[in-house]
Amino acid sequence: MFYTMFFLIRHRCHISDLFQRWFFIFVITPRRLERSTCQRMKYTFLFIITIVLFACNNHGTDTKMLQADIDSLQNKLDNSYKPGLGEFMSNIQLHHTKLWFAGQNQNWKLADFEINEIKETIANIKEYCPDRVEVKSIGIIDPAIDSISNAVHSGNSSQFKNSYVLLTTTCNNCHQSTEHSFNVIKIPDSPPFSDQDFKKK
Ligand code: HEC
Numbered sequence: 001m002f003y004t005m006f007f008l009i010r011h012r013c014h015i016s017d018l019f020q021r022w023f024f025i026f027v028i029t030p031r032r033l034e035r036s037t038c039q040r041m042k043y044t045f046l047f048i049i050t051i052v053l054f055a056c057n058n059h060g061t062d063t064k065m066l067q068a069d070i071d072s073l074q075n076k077l078d079n080s081y082k083p084g085l086g087e088f089m090s091n092i093q094l095h096h097t098k099l100w101f102a103g104q105n106q107n108w109k110l111a112d113f114e115i116n117e118i119k120e121t122i123a124n125i126k127e128y129c130p131d132r133v134e135v136k137s138i139g140i141i142d143p144a145i146d147s148i149s150n151a152v153h154s155g156n157s158s159q160f161k162n163s164y165v166l167l168t169t170t171c172n173n174c175h176q177s178t179e180h181s182f183n184v185i186k187i188p189d190s191p192p193f194s195d196q197d198f199k200k201k
Pocket of ligand 1 (some may be wrong): 070086087089090091093096100134135136137138140141167168170171174175178180183185
C-alpha cells in the first residue's frame with residue numbers, strides 16, 4: 001500500500017489508474033482472501049489518504065504553472081508600449097487646430113466631434129500618465145471645454161470665438177504652471193491639412 005502511495009506521488013499517476021489498483025486490492029482481493037472488516041476499513045482509510053495526497057500534490061503543480069503564466073503576462077504588460085504625455089498633447093494640438101476651422105465654417109457637427117476627441121485624449125492622459133505630476137492640473141481645462149461645447153451646441157459664432165480664446169489661454173496657463181511655458185499655443189492661421197474640407201455639407 002505504502003509503495004502504491006509512493007509510486008503515485010513520485011510518478012503523478014492518472015486518477016483512473018489509481019482507481020483500478022484500489023478496485024483490485026480492496027474489492028476483489030479481500031473477497032478472495034476473506035479479509036476482516038477491520039482490515040478493509042484500514043485499507044479504505046489508506047486509500048482516502050492516498051487520494052488527498054495525490055490531490056494536494058497535483059494542486060501545487062497547477063498553482064506553480066498558473067503563477068508562471070501570470071508572471072509572464074505581467075512582464076509583457078510592463079514592457080508594452082504606452083504613449084507619453086507629449087504624444088497625447090500633440091494629439092490635443094491637432095484637434096484644437098481643427099476645432100478652430102470647424103467653428104469658423106459654422107460646421108457645428110465637426111466642431112462637436114473635435115471637442116469630443118479632445119475630451120477622450122484628456123481621459124486617456126488621466127488613465128495612462130498618472131505618474132506625471134503635471135496631470136494633477138489637467139482639470140483646469142474643464143470650464144473652457146464646457147464653455148466651447150455650449151457655444152457649439154447653440155451654434156453661436158461669437159461665443160465660439162470667445163470660448164476658443166479662453167481654451168487657448170487655459171492651454172498656455174497650464175504650460176506655464178507646469179514649467180513648459182516654451183510650448184506656446186495660439187489661434188491657427190491656416191488649416192493643418194489640405195486634404196480635409198472644413199465646410200459644412
Ligand atoms: C496639465 C496641464 C496642461 C494642459 C491643460 C495642457 N497642456 Fe499641453 N502640455 C502639458 C505638459 C506638462 C506638456 C509637456 C509634455 C511632455 O513632457 O512631453 C505639454 C506639452 C504640449 C505640447 C508639446 C507636445 C510636443 O511633444 O511637441 C503641445 C503642442 C501641447 N501641450 C498642446 C496643448 C494644447 C493645445 C492644450 C489645450 C487644448 C494643452 N496642451 C493643455 C501640460 C498641459
